[in-house]
Amino acid sequence: MPKSDLAAAFTKFFSEYLLHPEEEALVRIAEIGRNLVETGIPPEEIGELFETALKYYAEKFPDVRLSETAGKISVPLVEMLIAYGLAFRQQNEQQQVYEKTRLASKIMENSPDGIWMADSKRRIQTVNPAFSRITAYESAEVMGKNVAVLHGLSPDDIVMEKIWEIIRKDGIWKGELASRRKNGEVYPALLRINTIRDHNENIVNYIGVLSDISEKHKEENIRLELDRAKEIYNLVVQPRLPEITGIEINAKCIPAENIGGDIMEIIKINEKKLVVFLADITGHGVSAAMTANTLKMLFREISESTVEPSKIFRYLNNVMYNNILPDDMIAAFCSCIDLENMEMNYCLNGLPNPFIFRDQKVHFLKPTGYPLGVFKEMENKCLHIPLFQKDLLVLYTDGISEVRGEGGRVFGNQGIENSVSDKKHNSRTIVEDIFRGAENFQQKNYFSDDIIILAINIYDENTSFHEARHTNTYRFPTKSVCKGKTKFLFIDEVVGFFLNYISETVRIAAENLGGMKIALFELLLNAIEHGNLEMTQYKNDPDFYDSEEYWKIFNERMNSETYGNRQINIECNHNKGEVEIIIEDSGPGFDVETADSPLREENVSKPSGRGIALAKMNVDRLLYNAKGNTVRLIKQF
Amino acid sequence: MITSTRRIANKVVLTVHEDIIDLKSGEEFKTALTELYAKGEKNIVLDLGDIQLINSHGIGKILMFYKKFRDEGGQISVTRLSGSIREIFESLLLVNIIPEISLEKE
CATH class of the missing domain: 1.10.110 (Hydrophobic Seed Protein)
Structure with missing residues (x-):
């Protein structure tokens, strides 16, 4: 050529x-x-x-x-x-x-890259301009000096000794070395040392190539700090999901850029009373999350001494006025729901209108005051409304109501009404319908602001047992939670809830998550039947299982205070493609080691007892706690 | 309906069209088997060729009816086990007790 x-x-x-x-x-x-x-x-x-x-x-x-x-x-x-x-x-x-x-x-x-070349005795022969830029050593002043000195180390430094040892063996060394510039400043160097050998394989030269990775380190540190801030926010934003008879709670939270300034909390005062709080701090990112954190702590503190929303807001306003940036403010809602008297007191300051969904119609709540943190003195009144069975209280932050669609139109109250009106809803479907409504309105599946949608369903436990199932759920990008009494937990619905969450987070269509569905189903069924209902002895008897008598016992236990009221908590965490599900029942647990293997000859034809084996086939890891009432499954996607 | 039936010689073939992976599909499957049992059918062939997944609920039903039919002098067999269903049947040693047959050879 x-x-x-x-x-x-x-x-x-x-x-x-x-x-x-x-x-x-x-x-x-x-x-x-x-x-x-x-x-x-x-x-x-x-x-x-x-x-x-x-x-x-x-x-x-x-x-x-x-x-x-x-x-x-x-x-x-x-x-x-x-x-x-x-x-x-x-x-x-x-x-x-x-x-x-x-x-x-x-x-x-x-x-x-900075490059130096040294002789067989590791004395510098030449360096390039980039080396001088990085270390501030001029070419002339380093000639003949030991390589170690250029990196701020003494020639017999133990670190350099190790490096030379590796080079003698492998002919090359590559790694990070904390080096010093001429002025003594320490910087992280990515260094690679190669060797040149003569015909007899003796080392005649060393070539070092280094780059200053300080900026990369700084970026990495900021990223780690942000990750930790996100973890704290994840803890802070998650509301308690208290178990209150006659109350079902469902919440969905999506922070913008994964860290936000929206928070919510639900506090159980007693079996008949709860306080609900939702706040949106202007702006988002770390600063809003810091304010949100403080606000939530303050709310928890004050709610221990009063359940009166106007008193709570007065206290929060007084404290936050001096503790937020002057151009920030807090839009908030607080209500005290009294199931004994079927009424609600509330304060609505700056948040887009919460509503009561009753008879398939939206009834917006009237605002009561200005956002918190703006005026030092705040006059705040509390409004009082009656509640009825099957009422749904729905709250959301402006990330939903201010969504913009075609031609700059705003989703607003009309958009909310259009999304939910004239349909039957439970607390889960109403949250999803508002979310999908806003998503469709803006014609994209991501939101530019933080979002929380919270729905609280008021129902009569005695009359609604056969018509609905009730579980409290919470959804966040990295976590979803479902809690409920055994008698109100509908297994297909719960499996669907988590499958939907996993599908959205790992971006795999739900119909392609069959294996996960089986694993989840099996372990949930175990938690209900073997854990909370303690049906093991009846299920293991092939002649008794599925008989009329079996179902009689099953239904009795399901409706009983002792068994049916036992809680099941399910938590699903997602992190970088790894999904972890933890299912905890309230039963006495079982000994995993001595559980009958479905593969033993006498068990092969039994109609039950192979749930764990099937679940194992479909996940990467399956672990039980010592008691045997909590199972953890892990699957990498 | 997640199942359909057809008759081939003295056998009733119950074809399952959808994966049995939740309570609802499990119960529908049970209803279909209960009907065949109530009619006094003796030879049931479960055609699982259309499905990819089955949970323990579904397997429990198959085994329960495997015994019921056997006690009445009948038999349940399976046909067209797809890759993943075969894996489940083999892993749980079900292939040792429930015969697999080929309908084409009949």
Whole structure:
């Protein structure tokens, strides 16, 4: 191949390699390098070729900064230094040719990485401009100094000793090294040290390529801080889901950019009274989350001494007025639901209108005052409304009501009404319908503001047992929770709730999550039948199982205070493609070790007892606690 | 309906059309088997070729009726086990007690 074609090919493959550092391109570059050396091209021209290739790359991809390609360049650069160095040595049979070539200096001058070259005694022979930029050492002042000194270490430092030991063995070392600049400042360096050996395999040179990764470290630290802030927010935003007879709670929360300023809380005062709180802090991100955290703590504190919404708001306003940024404010709702007298007192300050859903119609609540934290003194009245069985109290933050659709139209109260009116609803369907309504209205499936939708269903436990199932649920991007009494837990519905959550978080259609559905079903069924209802002895008797008598006992236990009222808590966590589900029943537990194996000959034909085996087939890990009343399943997607 | 029946010679083939993975489908499956049992059918072939998944609830029903039919001098067999269903049957050793037959050879 003529020299010009080889040069063009070199430019092309080098550029390709920088974009997609794959072994194949590197092999081609090495091949071209060999061919170029064979053409008798002088070292100066190879150096220029490298420079041209780098310029070509910089011009062709102006958006990619050369410094960003440092990691990519390091590998071919060192390979080429070595490859060409060896090639020249073979040609001229003079070892010193390599160090003297202009090629080396051209390459080194153009590299965004700091490069040093040392002799066999690890004394610096040359450094490149990038090295001086990073370390502040000029070329002249480091000549002859030990490599360790350039990194702020003494030559006999134990860290350097370890590095040399690895290089002696493997011929290469790569890693992070806490180095010092000339002024003593410590910085993290990503360092790679290669060796050049003579014909007798003795090390004659060391080549070090380093980059300053301080910025990367800073970014990493900020990211870690944010992750921790998110974890705290995840804990703070989650409401308690108190078990109150006649109350069903469902909440869905989606913070913008995964950390937000919306919070909610539900506090059980006694069996007949609860306090509900929802607040939206202006702005979002870490600062809003910090304010939200403080607000929630204050709310919990004050709700221990009063259940009167106007008193609660007066206290929160007084404290928060001095503790939020001057341009921030808090839109909030607080109500005290009294099931004894079937009434609700509430304060509505700045939040979009909550409503009562009654007889398939939306009845918006009237506002009572200004947002909190704006005025030092706050006059706040409390409104009083009667409640009826089957009423649904629905609250949401402005992330829903202010959604914008085609032509800038706002979703608003009308959008809410259109989404839910003239339909039968329970607390779960109404939350989902509002959410989907807003999503469809804006024609996209992500929201630019924090969102909380909270629905509280008031029902009569004695009359509604046969017509509805009641569980409290909470949904957050990284977590979903479902809690309920055994007698009100409808297994297909609960499995559907979690499957829907997993489907949305791992982005796999629910119909393709059959294995997960089976695992969840089996373990939930176990928690109900074996755990809370303690039906094991009856289920294990093949002649008794499914008989009329069996179902009589089953139904008696299901409706009883002792068994049917036992709680089941299910929690599903999602983190980077890993889904973890924890199912906890309130039964006496069982000994996992001694449980009958469905594979034992006498058990193969039994109609029950293979749930755990089936669940295991469909998940990566299945673990029980010591008591045997909590199972944890983990599946990687 | 998640099942349908057809008769081939002296056998009734009960074809299951949807995966049995929740209580609802399990109960529908049970109802279909109960009807065949009540009619006095003796030879039942469960055609599972259309489904990919079955839970313990579904398997429990198969085993319960396997015994009921056997006690009446009849038999339940299965046909067209797909990959994942076969895996479940093999893992739980059900293949040892419930015969698998091929309808085409009949």
